[in-house]
Amino acid sequence: MWQAVYAELKDQGFEMVAVAFDTAGKAAVEAKIRAADIAERPVVLARLMGWSEDLWARQAPPTYPCLIDQGHEVAERYGMRNVPQAVWIDEHGRLVRPVESAGTYDMVPHMDRETFEVPEEAAAHGLEVRNAYIDALRDWVRHGADSRYVLPADEIRQRMSGPRPDDVLAANHVRLGRYLYTQGELARAKQHFNEAVRLCPASWNYRRQSMMLDADRVGELNGGEDFFAAFDANRQYPYYPEADLGLAEA
DSSP states (O other): OHHHHHHHHGGGTOOOOEEEOOTTTHHHHHHHHSOTTGGGSOTHHHHHHTOOHHHHHTOOOOOSOEEEOTTOHHHHHHTOOSSSEEEEEOTTSOEEEEEEESSOOOOTTTSOTTTOOOOHHHHHHHHHHHHHHHHHHHHHHHHGGGOTTOOOHHHHHHHSOOOOHHHHHHHHHHHHHHHHHHTTOHHHHHHHHHHHHHHOTTOHHHHHHHHSOSTTTTTOOSOSHHHHHHHHHTTTSOSSOOOOOSGGGO
16 A cells, blocks of 8 residues: 555655564565565455555555665664654655654554454544545655645654663663574573563564564564553553644644
8 A cells, every 4th residue: 555655656756665673584574575466465454554445456566665674773763663653754864754653543442353343433533544644745745845744853853752761771682682583592582672671661663573583473463362462451552653743734
């Protein structure tokens, strides 16, 4: 679906780069980057992720760059705590919108955990959230620096929270965990990932690294019993905070 958005905007000077945060590297994401038959994906995912019928019908394998960031360097630089999140960077290399959910609505509290079906009201709101984000993106591509969604520097600084001491310590535990994983020491790696989760419980990027590195789980959808148990235990931290598009219009 992002390919449909990219195809619509690419001739207007727009570039898109997708980054997969996977410590396990290519093995975790290869099949998802270029699925053999993307049209076979269940339509229930369209409702779950808030995609319109139009964009869903135009789904296709991506032609924009798709990178695999084993070290999660992009996430650390921009303060990303979950996926999908996005930042907007203009043609001068300046950040014009800091990290935020890329039009994603938190469906987990509403969905059936067996079928992934969601009620009509939740699906409608998810569609509204997704469309609002994509329309904002279109406005930025069309109007550039004059877009009402481009944030002033002081607003960007206000929205970006600097690292706390626990964030710095957690990042070091994660680096140790990644190194130990590359050395085949999964149990010791997980100890460090789990400590990072304890220090930064709102980071699902850290949590996934602690949950999805066993050989039989690499590349799986993070949606099993342990995922839901972690979600239920951490409801005070929004899984997908909605992008604050309204403040940009003020």
